[in-house]
Amino acid sequence: MQQPLLELERRFTAPLHRVWQAFTTAKGLAAWMGPEQTQVECKALNLAPGGHMHYALHSEGAEPFYGRWDFVTVMPFQLLDYQLAFSDAEGSCVYHPLAPGWPLQTRVQVVFQADEDDTRLLINACPAMGSSDEEVASFTASIEQLQANWQEAFSALDEYFAQEKARTGRG
Numbered sequence: 160m161q162q163p164l165l166e167l168e169r170r171f172t173a174p175l176h177r178v179w180q181a182f183t184t185a186k187g188l189a190a191w192m193g194p195e196q197t198q199v200e201c202k203a204l205n206l207a208p209g210g211h212m213h214y215a216l217h218s219e220g221a222e223p224f225y226g227r228w229d230f231v232t233v234m235p236f237q238l239l240d241y242q243l244a245f246s247d248a249e250g251s252c253v254y255h256p257l258a259p260g261w262p263l264q265t266r267v268q269v270v271f272q273a274d275e276d277d278t279r280l281l282i283n284a285c286p287a288m289g290s291s292d293e294e295v296a297s298f299t300a301s302i303e304q305l306q307a308n309w310q311e312a313f314s315a316l317d318e319y320f321a322q323e324k325a326r327t328g329r330g
Contacts, residue, residue, distance in 0.1 A: 163286040163299040167306065170277055171319040178278040179236050179271055181316060188214070191315035194308070203250065208233055213250040227252065227312050229264075238271040242287055250279065259299075262286040266319040 163197035173177055181187035185201035191282045192199045200223075203213040210230050215223040225246040232240035242264040243254040264287035272279040284305070286298045 161203055163285060163295060163302060165282075165302050165305050165309075167280075167282040167283075167309050169280045170274065171280065171313075171316060171320060172277050173324075175236055175271060175273040175278045177320060177323065178280065178316075180240060181319065182269060182271075187319075188212075191312050191320040192216075193312075194218075195311065195315075206230065211250070213246060215248075223248075223311055224256075225250070230268075231266075236273075238270055239267075239271075241267055243267050243284075258297065260293045260297040262290040262298055264290075265298070 164268060170247070173181075181191060183206050185204055186216060188201060189199040192214070197216045197218045200215040200217060201212065202215060203211065209228055210233075212228040213229075213300055214227070217223050225248055227244055227246045227250055228241040229244070230239070230241045243266075244264045245255050247253050254263055265284055266287045267282065267284045270281040272281070285310050286295050290298070
């Protein structure tokens with residue numbers, strides 16, 4: 160089966176160091192990660208190859224969802240390459256509790272490129288190696304929704320950068 164690929168590109172009116180910070184710090188991630196009406200709690204963050212981030216997504220009146228990023232490659236201001244998974248409260252990878260057939264892990268690569276005073280992001284995601292045909296099919300069927308989810312996150316990032324610029328007077 161052909162491996163599906165989610166490909167996204169976005170330009171932010173923020174300098175490279177601010178975009179990197181938004182992807183690599185608890186404060187930055189809390190500003191944009193997750194659906195609207197959720198708050199992100201970073202439970203652990205070790206930004207290094209072999210390290211991981213464990214987080215909880217909290218919504219009012221609901222049990223938290225947990226996830227983790229297992230870092231494969233970290234090249235500051237250039238590349239984040241990680242395995243994304245749902246997890247339990249202790250941080251162990253688990254299958255998506257509401258989507259049977261979803262891959263246990265998804266491979267995500269985020270490329271950061273300075274573009275004068277702005278930053279261009281290139282994001283690729285696909286089911287992790289070893290995913291079953293059913294998991295690959297589930298990912299493929301969800302690509303349109305995944306694109307919409309990322310666009311929502313990008314809008315939150317735009318707002319975060321605008322607020323930071325208004326607060327500090329810098330991009």
